[in-house]
Amino acid sequence: MEQLKRMALFATVVDRGSMVGAAEVLGMTASAVSQQIRKLEESTQVSLLHRTTRKLTLTEAGASFYESCAQVLALAEQAEQRLAELRDAPVxxxxxxxxxxxxxxxxxxxxxxxxxxxxxxxxxxxxxxxxxxxxxxxxxxxxxxxxxxxxxxxxxxxxxWRMLLCVAPAYLARCGTIHGPEQLSGLDWLSLTHDRAQQLNLHGPGGAQQHLRLESRVACNNILAVRQFTLAGMGVSAQPEPEVREQLASGQLLVLLPDWQPAPLxxxxxxxxxxxxxxxxxxxxxxxxxxxxxx
Structure with a gap:
């Protein structure tokens, strides 16, 4: 990691044309910049710069090394810009x-x-x-x-979301009018579950509750399949109200015992x-x- 920092510093020195110019950009002293360049040359065992009192000149090795350092610095700037874009804009x-x-x-x-x-x-x-x-x-x-x-x-x-007990009109015509939750156990249940046996807790008027143990005729791990079986008139299922609003409005589904609802979702x-x-x-x-x- 230190070597990468020195490579970036070296590229800045070359771009600015002097240790002093690089020091101003990097917030360092010129002597500190010179020390880092010296450590870079020691670690690579190659002379990178010819130093005179008036200017810096790249050696042949330094010119080649600068091209790689400049590419590393450009990639780092691109990565930083990309992170800023991800942070500030939905891309x-x-x-x-x-x-x-x-x-x-x-x-x-x-x-x-x-x-x-x-x-x-x-x-x-x-x-x-x-x-x-x-x-x-x-x-x-x-x-x-x-x-x-x-x-x-x-x-x-x-x-x-409110959960509703839903049936197709054809199924309700076959099973007859349902007056209360005590009749629910005798219906065909379509459930979003891996197990056929399920517990159904209903909340009714005035805080009344009804706890039912049901045997599912169709048990499925996909709510859309459960809904299609319900629309086909195969039984009763609990459905999230926002997801079946259109079917309820068109009459494809009816709400069974609207005063009794499962716990909200x-x-x-x-x-x-x-x-x-x-x-x-x-x-x-x-x-x-x-x-x-x-x-």
Missing amino acids: GELRIAAPVGFSGPLITEALAPLLRAHPGLSLRLFFHDEQIDLIEQRIDLAIRVGSQEDSSLVARHLGD GIHLVTPRRDAQPAKVRYAIEALRRSLLAR
């Missing part, structure tokens, strides 16, 4: 992980304006309902739902723990925050 590749339910307009509406405004920014998306390792996959930002227990990550709680923006975030992450957090809170 480079932004890697975001999210549940598959966000693969539609939820992500597009939030990030398309950001991409249009910043041509130097590219986006790579990873959709998984299972949590992935942010460090191993080099993820800049993840959208996660539910409780967050990994203390090695930074989680920003955006808010909570917490929405979090999660990043690897680090002191400073590049601009691309800060801008994306703000864009997602505005869009998801508006839901």
